[in-house]
Amino acid sequence: MFELFQNALLTLVLIKILFLVISFIFTIFLLVVLKQVNSMNRVINEASSGLLIYISILLILLSAVLFLTALVIL
Amino acid sequence: MPDIFVSNTEPEEKKETPHGEEHKVLQSIAKTITTDSSDNMLHFLTSYCERPKGVFFTNLEEGEEIILFLRRQLVTNAPWIIKALVASLLPIFFFIGMNLLGLVLPLPEDYILVFTFFYYLVVLGYVFLNFISWFYNVSLVTTARVVDIDFSQLVYESVAATKLPQIEDVSYHQVGVLPSIFDYGDVSVQTAGSASNFLFASVPHPEKVVHIINGLIAEKGSS
Numbered sequence: 001m002f003e004l005f006q007n008a009l010l011t012l013v014l015i016k017i018l019f020l021v022i023s024f025i026f027t028i029f030l031l032v033v034l035k036q037v038n039s040m041n042r043v044i045n046e047a048s049s050g051l052l053i054y055i056s057i058l059l060i061l062l063s064a065v066l067f068l069t070a071l072v073i074l
Numbered sequence: 075m076p077d078i079f080v081s082n083t084e085p086e087e088k089k090e091t092p093h094g095e096e097h098k099v100l101q102s103i104a105k106t107i108t109t110d111s112s113d114n115m116l117h118f119l120t121s122y123c124e125r126p127k128g129v130f131f132t133n134l135e136e137g138e139e140i141i142l143f144l145r146r147q148l149v150t151n152a153p154w155i156i157k158a159l160v161a162s163l164l165p166i167f168f169f170i171g172m173n174l175l176g177l178v179l180p181l182p183e184d185y186i187l188v189f190t191f192f193y194y195l196v197v198l199g200y201v202f203l204n205f206i207s208w209f210y211n212v213s214l215v216t217t218a219r220v221v222d223i224d225f226s227q228l229v230y231e232s233v234a235a236t237k238l239p240q241i242e243d244v245s246y247h248q249v250g251v252l253p254s255i256f257d258y259g260d261v262s263v264q265t266a267g268s269a270s271n272f273l274f275a276s277v278p279h280p281e282k283v284v285h286i287i288n289g290l291i292a293e294k295g296s297s
Contacts (some may be wrong), residue, residue: 015185023192030199033206036228040210043233044131044223048118052206059195059202066192073184 016074023070027063034060121145122278124286131214131221132233142215142286146208146276147258154204161197165190203227213274215287220263222272234272236265238294244287246280263287 210225248259
């Protein structure tokens, strides 16, 4: 019984670590997206280009919040 | 004394060759485009705009003016929009199915919550990535040249331009049911010499685009 509980706990910890790694990589990926959006805005700029920067920053913030939430509550 | 020979003093009517007439028509098209100022405000989802206001691109020369602003027709985004919609509905159906079958996921509730949140964030990322791939794939026709800006899936970025006198041939292809319904097609611009050819893929009103470019070339050739 104790072994079963220990195995379940170990699985949950592994899932948590895996999730933290994936969400961290995803946050880095979104940072690359922001960099590319910024670079493309220099190539072609129009009135609504700025909005895309705000959206990508929002996505990065959401991803960072998710990473921290996973770190704290899981 | 009657005149034996009377020279014809009336001015002869200038006979225009078919080529000259076409030249004039094309010039008039170019003039119409350059003088029409209505409906030239760019919106977030604009895919076709004549003489757009507030658009700047790298290497825009002094006195150079953007005549045409083109993106892929909005309808061409349908595949990834449908995929994103299906993907966003999938967890809902999954949880409903689990409830109906009486199955329970062997994970704590907070795990499920965080995973679902992450899943939707990935879907949002997918939508955003596809959107910027469409948004930054821009073709421009200016008073001096044709510019093609390509951006694809974060890893591919290219800016190509050719001057109007270097253009040899402009043609368009409109094949399929959807292109006919929504009036979009591929415009190919062939350039002289070793310069690369341009393909404006799935742009709206391809016939009009070809006419405008031809008009600008004619105007450039006459000046």
